[in-house]
Amino acid sequence: MKVEREVVVDDIEQLRVADANGHDYHEGQAVGYRCQVCHQADETLDQLWHTDECPHAGEHGRSHYDELEPTVAEGATPELSPDHEIVMVRSAETDNSVGVSRGDVILFICAECGNADEDLFEIVHDEACSLAECGPV
Numbered sequence: 001m002k003v004e005r006e007v008v009v010d011d012i013e014q015l016r017v018a019d020a021n022g023h024d025y026h027e028g029q030a031v032g033y034r035c036q037v038c039h040q041a042d043e044t045l046d047q048l049w050h051t052d053e054c055p056h057a058g059e060h061g062r063s064h065y066d067e068l069e070p071t072v073a074e075g076a077t078p079e080l081s082p083d084h085e086i087v088m089v090r091s092a093e094t095d096n097s098v099g100v101s102r103g104d105v106i107l108f109i110c111a112e113c114g115n116a117d118e119d120l121f122e123i124v125h126d127e128a129c130s131l132a133e134c135g136p137v
Helices: none
Strands: 002-009 012-019 030-035 086-091 105-110
Touching: 002 030, 030 105
Parallel strands: 002 086
Antiparallel strands: 002 012, 012 030, 086 105
16 A cells, blocks of 8 residues: 655644555545654554654653553564455655655554554554454563
């Protein structure tokens, strides 16, 4: 899937579908938010968690995830299983001022639960998702 980015507040971009590439999304649909400064991304603005060095640190959400630390199990990881679809979201445009080139992967979305993150292994899956035990624990 390819997305276009539009600044919606300060340095925060909304990611909107430009080309769904066969996925179950429609053109113009918002699929996430991304900080132009620290490059963190998530499916909602309330869940966007900026790095400590970012001037926007603490401005948005994820307070309900504060105690979570991502862990990756040794060996094969379920996120990479061909049985579980993960949507790689790529930028449809280049903007060198914020370090994004056309085609860069800027977000991953779990096709089962719809949750997203800029790092595949930091997605916090819904309890009903088959990968619920795989995200940050």
